[in-house]
Amino acid sequence: xxxxxxxxxxxxxxxxxxxxxxxxxxxxxxxxxxxxxxxxxxxxxxxxxxxxxxxxxxxxxxxxxxxxxxxxxxxxxxxxxxxxxxxxxxxxxxxxxxxxxxxxxxxxxxxxxxxxxxxxxxxxxxxxxxxxxxxxxxxxxxxxxxxxxxxxxxxxxxxxxxxxxxxxxxxxxxxxxxxxxxxxxxxxxxxxxxxxxxxxxxxxxxxxxxxxxxxxxxxxxxxxxxxxxxxxxxxxxxxxxxxxxxxxxxxxxxxxxxxxxxxxxxxxxxxxxxxxxxxxxxxxxxxxxxxxxxxxxxxxxxxxxxxxxxxxxxxxxxxxxxxxxxxxxxxxxxxxxxxxxxxxxxxxxxxxxxxxxxxxxxxxxxxxxxxxxxxxxxxxxxxxxxxxxxxxxxxxxxxxx
Amino acid sequence: xxxxxxxxxxxxxxxxxxxxxxxxxxxxxxxxxxxxxxxxxxxxxxxxxxxxxxxxxxxxxxxxxxxxxxxxxxxxxxxxxxxxxxxxxxxxxxxxxxxxxxxxxxxxxxxxxxxxxxxxxxxxxxxxxxxxxxxxxxxxxxxxxxxxxxxxxxxxxxxxxxxxxxxxxxxxxxxxxxxxxxxxxxxxxxxxxxxxxxxxxxxxxxxxxxxxxxxxxxxxxxxxxxxxxxxxxxxxxxxxxxxxxxxxxxxxxxxxxxxxxxxxxxx
Numbered sequence: 001x002x003x004x005x006x007x008x009x010x011x012x013x014x015x016x017x018x019x020x021x022x023x024x025x026x027x028x029x030x031x032x033x034x035x036x037x038x039x040x041x042x043x044x045x046x047x048x049x050x051x052x053x054x055x056x057x058x059x060x061x062x063x064x065x066x067x068x069x070x071x072x073x074x075x076x077x078x079x080x081x082x083x084x085x086x087x088x089x090x091x092x093x094x095x096x097x098x099x100x101x102x103x104x105x106x107x108x109x110x111x112x113x114x115x116x117x118x119x120x121x122x123x124x125x126x127x128x129x130x131x132x133x134x135x136x137x138x139x140x141x142x143x144x145x146x147x148x149x150x151x152x153x154x155x156x157x158x159x160x161x162x163x164x165x166x167x168x169x170x171x172x173x174x175x176x177x178x179x180x181x182x183x184x185x186x187x188x189x190x191x192x193x194x195x196x197x198x199x200x201x202x203x204x205x206x207x208x209x210x211x212x213x214x215x216x217x218x219x220x221x222x223x224x225x226x227x228x229x230x231x232x233x234x235x236x237x238x239x240x241x242x243x244x245x246x247x248x249x250x251x252x253x254x255x256x257x258x259x260x261x262x263x264x265x266x267x268x269x270x271x272x273x274x275x276x277x278x279x280x281x282x283x284x285x286x287x288x289x290x291x292x293x294x295x296x297x298x299x300x301x302x303x304x305x306x307x308x309x310x311x312x313x314x315x316x317x318x319x320x321x322x323x324x325x326x327x328x329x330x331x332x333x334x335x336x337x338x339x340x341x342x343x344x345x346x347x348x349x350x351x352x353x354x355x356x357x358x359x360x361x362x363x364x365x366x367x368x369x370x371x372x373x374x375x376x377x378x379x380x381x382x383x384x385x386x387x388x389x390x391x392x393x394x395x396x397x398x399x400x401x
Numbered sequence: 402x403x404x405x406x407x408x409x410x411x412x413x414x415x416x417x418x419x420x421x422x423x424x425x426x427x428x429x430x431x432x433x434x435x436x437x438x439x440x441x442x443x444x445x446x447x448x449x450x451x452x453x454x455x456x457x458x459x460x461x462x463x464x465x466x467x468x469x470x471x472x473x474x475x476x477x478x479x480x481x482x483x484x485x486x487x488x489x490x491x492x493x494x495x496x497x498x499x500x501x502x503x504x505x506x507x508x509x510x511x512x513x514x515x516x517x518x519x520x521x522x523x524x525x526x527x528x529x530x531x532x533x534x535x536x537x538x539x540x541x542x543x544x545x546x547x548x549x550x551x552x553x554x555x556x557x558x559x560x561x562x563x564x565x566x567x568x569x570x571x572x573x574x575x576x577x578x579x580x581x582x583x584x585x586x587x588x589x590x591x592x593x594x595x596x597x598x599x600x601x602x603x604x605x606x607x608x609x610x611x612x613x614x615x616x617x618x619x620x621x622x623x624x625x626x627x628x629x630x631x632x633x634x635x636x637x638x639x640x641x642x643x644x645x646x647x648x649x650x651x652x653x654x655x656x657x658x659x660x661x662x663x664x665x666x667x668x
Contacts, residue, residue, distance in 0.1 A: 037506070166524055173516055177502045180568075182471040183495035183578075184519060185487065231552040233507045366589055 005253035014256035017142045017209075020150040021252040021267060022245050024206045025218060027157035029244025030164055031202045032219030033226065033237045034195050037175040042102065043090065043196065044219045046109040048203045048212040050086025051079035052116025055137050055207070056123055063126075070133065072149055076204050079137075083200045086112045140211030140264030142252070149208055156205035160198050171195055172233050210264035217268040218244060225275045228282035247271035299324060300374050304348065306330075310337050311349035350393075351377050357389045419483035422447050422576040422607040423468060428477030430460070430467040436475070437463045441632045445576075448605050449623040450598060452612040456651050459629040461611045462498065462580050469495055469578065481576065491520060494574035496565045498581050504554050510564050511536055511549040517571030539570040542600075544593050559590030566594060577601060579610045583617075595621055618642055 008015045035041050058078020063069035086108050093104035120134055133141065164171075173181045174191045182188050199219065206215045226239035251267030280287050298320075306321040307330070316322055316335070325331040330341030337345065354377050358364040367380045377386060418424045423445040430438040438460035445451055453461045467474045470486060481489035494517075514536040515528070522532065540546045543563040548556065556564065562582055569577060577598070583591050598608050598621075612618065618625060618638060625642045627633040627650040634646040 039503070169519065169522065169524060172508075173519065176506050176508060176513075176516070177497065179466070179471050179497045179501055180495060180516070183469045183490075183493065183497070185470075185490035227507060231507050231554075232509060232512070236507050369587065 002254060002257040005257040006250070010253075010256050013143075013145060014253075016147065016150045017145050017256065017263060018249055018252040020145065020153040021142075021209050021248040021263065023157040024153050024202070024209055025222070025244035025246070025248025025267070025271075026241045027160045027244075028202045028206060028215070028218035029222030029226075029240035029242070030237055031160055031198050032244075033223040033233075033240040034164070034168075034171045034175060035199055036220060036223035036227070037172070037233060037236070038192070038195065039175075040101070041220045041223075042105050042216075043087075044199050044203065045216045046090055046105045046112075047083050047087055047196070047200050048215045049109045049116075050112035051083045051203060051207060051212050052113055052137065053119055054078040054080065054082025054085075055134060056116055056119035057082070059123060059134060060119070072146075072152060072208065075137075076152065076207065079207060080200060080204045082112065082116075083203065087196055087200065136211070137207050138211050138213055139262065140207070140209050140214065142209055142255075142263040145208070153205050153209070156201055160201050160205075163194075163198060167191065167194060168234075168237070176233075210267060214264050214268050217271060218248070221268070221271045221275050222247070225271070225278045228278035228285045231284075243271065243274050247274055303328070304374055307341075307345045307348040308352065310341055311345035353393050354386060354389045357392050417444055418480055420447060421445055421480070422482055423578075423609065424480040424483075425464070425468055426478045426480075428464065428467055428479070429475045430463050430472060430477075431475050436630065438467065438628070439630050441477075441628065443468075443626055443632065443635065445607060445609055446624055447607050448602065450602050450608045450610065450621065451624040451626055452610050452618050452622040453626045453628060454612055454615065454618065454650065455628040455633075459650075461628060464628065465495075465578055465580055465609070465611060469493065491572075492575045494569035494572040494577045496569045496577070496579040496582055498584070499558060499562050499565065504556070504561060506553065508553055509549070510540065510545065510551050510553055510556070513553060513564050514539055514567045514571050517568040520572075536567075536571055539567040540564075542570060542597055543567045557587070559586035562586050563590055563593060566597060570597070575606055577606060577608045579608070581611050581613060583612065583614060615647070 004010050005014060005018070008018060032041070032044065035044055055075050055078055058075050058081075059069045061078075062071055062074050067074075090101075090104050090108045093099050093107065094101045097104075099107070123134060133144075135141075170181070170186050170191050171194075173184075173186065174188050178188050181191075202219065203212070203215050206218060210218055222240040222244035223236065225243045226236045229239055230236055247270035248267050251270035252263055254270070255261040255263040255266040278286065281289075283289055302318065302321040303324050306316055306318075306325045309316050309321075310325070310331070316325070322331065322335065325341065326333065328340075329338060330344060331337050355371055358377075358381070359368040359371055361368075364381075370380050381389075418426075421444045423443070425441060425443040428438055428441045428443075429436055437458075441460075441464060443464075453465070455461050463472060466472045467477070468479050468486075470479075479486045482492060511533070515522070515532060517539070518532050518535060522528065537546060537549060540549055543566050545560060545563050545567060548560065548564075553561065553564065566579075566582065569579075579598075582594050586594070598610070601608055610622070612622070619642060622638055624636060625638050626635045627641065627646050629650050629652070633650045634641040634643075
């Protein structure tokens with residue numbers, strides 16, 4: 001069943017939903033990345049919640065003028081208008097009051113959403129409202145998705161991606177270093193506004209599929225996921241598009257493969273699954289990699305300390321240190337140093353003395369800055385420099401029996 | 402007679418304005434109701450290195466940012482090479498404070514320098530080998546050529562500062578404005594940066610630096626601009642960097658011993 005869904009074999013509606021959701025996932029992932037890089041990810045939550053009053057008012061207006069209240073284009077236009085109003089309020093609050101952006105987001109989000117819910121309730125008590133299905137905008141509803149709906153998503157997503165391609169360089173510059181961008185004469189606040197406009201477009205287009213409460217997940221999670229895998233912003237953008245598209249496609253297919261699985265939330269869970277995989281297994285920034293890195297570092301520290309202790313004839317109490325020395329064949333089971341151990345211990349101690357010379361000599365300032373107790377001195381100084389230092393230290397010191 | 406003299410004076414001033422790489426007149430910048438910079442005039446001399454000096458919170462960085470339109474000014478006029486700022490953006494290179502950006506941003510050293518070529522690249526222009534070569538050349542000038550494909554988060558503070566300088570160099574500007582480039586950097590970086598700045602000066606470029614280390618002013622700079630919300634003095638180091646002017650700028654904030662020491666150093 002899931003296989004059929006993934007291969008788009010589950011009928012017209014399921015195919016339409018899968019294609020629409022995938023396009024939405026790609027454009028949301030790409031757009032959201034710039035928001036994430038600009039560290040304004042939560043603004044998208046305020047924008048999405050601010051769409052609700054607009055949807056309701058558009059419905060009331062269209063119904064009361066005798067039209068079809070459910071006309072999708074009309075509803076989306078309404079949502080865009082009220083989302084802009086919310087965004088404007090947010091910008092005004094942060095610019096003209098002492099409210100920090102997080103507090104402003106909280107205020108705008110809750111007030112607009114509360115107002116929207118009131119309107120929604122009013123509509124439901126009206127005669128025409130019962131069949132309106134506006135609740136679908138809260139969590140998304142794909143059951144009755146039409147060809148026209150899919151086209152709205154496709155066109156909206158494509159236009160968004162095109163615009164992003166056009167202004168990706170200024171957006172990246174503003175996200176990384178807004179002061180420098182301003183000094184170069186880039187219109188920073190206009191670029192920010194354009195970015196928010198794109199986010200709004202994606203939000204509005206995605207209302208029907210994932211709903212306004214969860215669209216934020218489609219904007220942010222793919223970017224966060226992508227960030228685990230790369231250190232380049234252009235790759236983050238591409239990977240986020242990929243992650244967004246993939247989770248939307250698989251999520252839509254899964255929800256179609258079984259009855260009563262809501263599309264939007266399943267898509268969000270799919271993108272969470274990708275996030276979790278990245279969090280755990282990403283090569284550099286992942287949790288597992290960090291743990292391994294730390295363990296490796298710890299072993300180096302213990303080995304070094306153990307060797308220095310051996311060289312100076314000090315007792316070793318740490319179990320890990322002893323185990324590492326034993327495994328390396330440097331001490332015997334009873335804790336006595338082997339010949340290899342003695343040699344390496346002598347070398348470690350000699351390197352410490354060399355480092356001491358380096359660190360006290362002003363001429364070696366750059367090299368001294370690299371001392372961390374673990375670094376091999378040969379990786380910092382040339383053989384000639386080391387020989388020179390050895391002349392200062394004098395002949396080899398007695399190695400402990 | 403009197404009229405003529407004042408006319409002459411005016412003419413000379415206008416001439417000065419037209420020649421100056423950066424001329425600021427009556428600049429006031431305020432955060433809320435408290436001016437951080439009040440009615441400041443500055444006339445940067447072309448082809449020289451000028452240090453902007455003053456105590457913490459004296460408005461040094463703010464003045465620079467307002468001159469570039471990064472922060473809004475309450476009043477004041479800015480002229481760059483005798484023309485309004487907007488027309489001359491391409492001739493200015495700005496090096497912001499290192500701490501003003503997030504160094505965990507996903508970008509490599511070379512990408513940061515390529516931002517300096519933004520104008521050449523435009524919105525959709527493709528990145529050509531020549532762009533890359535320019536960026537690499539700028540990195541080599543600050544001794545960071547080997548770090549081109551490193552992630553910027555892996556750099557030390559001094560290395561980050563040099564990357565910022567390389568980005569400014571990539572612009573090929575005529576006027577360089579640097580905000581505290583020597584703050585918290587290692588000796589090697591300080592040497593590298595001052596070397597690059599002196600090369601720029603030798604090529605006829607103008608350099609303005611917000612500087613905090615009084616001990617190196619005489620060694621590094623030709624001119625000083627002393628500010629503490631208001632302008633205190635402006636001119637060649639030999640004339641304006643005097644114990645009296647420093648006392649006027651720093652007031653009680655500079656220990657008497659420091660003033661004496663500086664006076665001694667200045668002869």
